[in-house]
Amino acid sequence: MRTAADTRFLLNETLALFSRLQTVRSFSLSTPMVLAAAVSAPAQAAINAHLAHVAFDLRRKLQAFITWLRSAESYRLSAAETQARYVLLKLRFxxxxxxxxxxxxVLGQRSEHNTGTWVAGLDVLAEDALALPGQYYTPPPLICYLERGHGAAIRRxxxxxxxxxLSPVGVIQIPRERMIGSGIASSLIHEVGHQGSELLDLTTTIRQDIEQVIASGTREGALPxxxxxxxxNEILSDCWAVGHLGITATYGLLSVVSLPSYFVFRIGTDGPHPFPWIRLKISLALGQALFPHPQWAALGQQWEDLYPLDNLGADKRDLIRRLEAVLPIFVRLVLGHRSGTxxxxxxxxxxxxxxxxxxQLRALYVTWQQHPYLREHAAPSLVFAVVGQAKADGRISTQDEVQLLSHMLAHWALDRARNYCVAA
Known part of the structure; x- marks a missing residue:
C-alpha cells in the first residue's frame, strides 16, 4: 500500500530530478576556449547530439513517470515497487x-593557455594516423586530453x-609528462592503433592464423x-605506431618501458601487455621488417646493454630466448596477414x-631545413616521424625539437579551425 505521503515524496524527488536535468546544457554553451583549441566540428556535433539524445530520452521517461505517479493506476503498486521505478530513473540520470x-x-582542458591548442593539434595527429589511404572504414572522430600518470589509454x-x-567519439588520454616531444606520437598512435585494429577486426583474424600455427606444431613449442x-592486441597497436613513425615509435616505447629491471623482466602470462623487455624487441622486429636498416639492430644492442639477461634465472632466460626465436616468423605472419576487411x-x-x-625521413629533414614551409603541408604523423628520426640521428637538439613540435601542433590546430570556419 502506498500512502499520500509516499506519493508526495516520490513526486517531489522526481520533479527535483527533472529540474536538475534542465541544467545539463550543450557544451557549445558552457566550454569557453579559443577556436583553435576546440575539438573538431564532427566530434563536437557527435558529442552534443549524443548527450542531447540521452537527455531527451530521460526527460521523456521522467515526464511519463510523473504522469503515471499522479494517476489512480499507479496506486496498484506498493511504495517499495514505486520507489524501485524511481531509482532506475535516478540511476539513468x-x-x-x-x-x-x-x-x-576533455573539453574543459581546452581553455588552458597553450595546452588547449597543443591538445587540439594532437587531435589532428590522431585523426591523421587513423585515416588510412585505402578507405577501409569510416574513421570516427577522435579527441585527446592530458592526464597525470605514466601511460596512455583510449576509450574507443x-x-x-x-x-x-555507445560512445560517439574515441577519447584518447595522453600522459602529461610526455608533452612535448616526438615520443608523444608513439603513445598517441599506439592508442589510435587500438581503434584502427578494432575497426579492421585484425586481432580476431590474426589470432586465427596463430591458432593454426599452434595446432600444427609441437606442445613444447606452443607457449611462445x-x-x-x-x-x-597490444602488439598490433605498437605495429600501428611503428608503421606510421618508424624508429620514432620504438624510441618512444623505450622511454615508456625504461623501468627498474624487476618490472622490465616481470613476465605475466595472464595480462594483455607483453613484458617490457620482449615488447621492445617485438617493436624492433616490426621496424626491421617494415623499414630494413642497421639502426634497428643498433638500438636492439643498446636495449640489451641497458637490460642484460645475465642475472636472470635459467627458466626466465629460456622463455625469452624461445620468444626471440619465433619473432621473425611471427612478424612475417602479422605483416603478411590478409583478411576480408x-x-x-x-x-x-x-x-x-x-x-x-x-x-626518406633524413632527406625530408634536410629539405625542410632549407624550405621550412614545406613541413606545414605534410601529414602530421610524417612530421613526427621526420623529427624523431632526426633526434635518433643526433641532428636536432631537445630544445629545438620542443620548439618545432609546439609550433606544428599549434599550426595544425589553427589550420583545422580555419578550415571548419570556411566550411561553415
Missing part, C-alpha cells in the same frame, strides 16, 4: 552525468559508456605462440611504408 563528466574532462568509439550507451596471441591486402600495406624509411 547519474549515468548521464558520468557521461557529461567524461567529455567535460562505439564502446560502452556508463549506462550502456600462446603468449604472442594473448598479447596480440583489408580487401585481400596485407597488414603491411595499410601503412605509409614507402615514404617513411630512414633514408
Amino acid at each position: 547519474n549515468n548521464l552525468l558520468d557521461q557529461v563528466d567524461i567529455f567535460a574532462d 568509439s562505439r564502446t560502452r559508456l556508463p549506462g550502456g550507451d 605462440w600462446q603468449l604472442l596471441s594473448r598479447w596480440l 583489408l580487401r585481400g591486402g596485407r597488414v603491411a600495406d595499410i601503412f605509409p611504408v614507402a615514404e617513411r624509411g630512414p633514408e
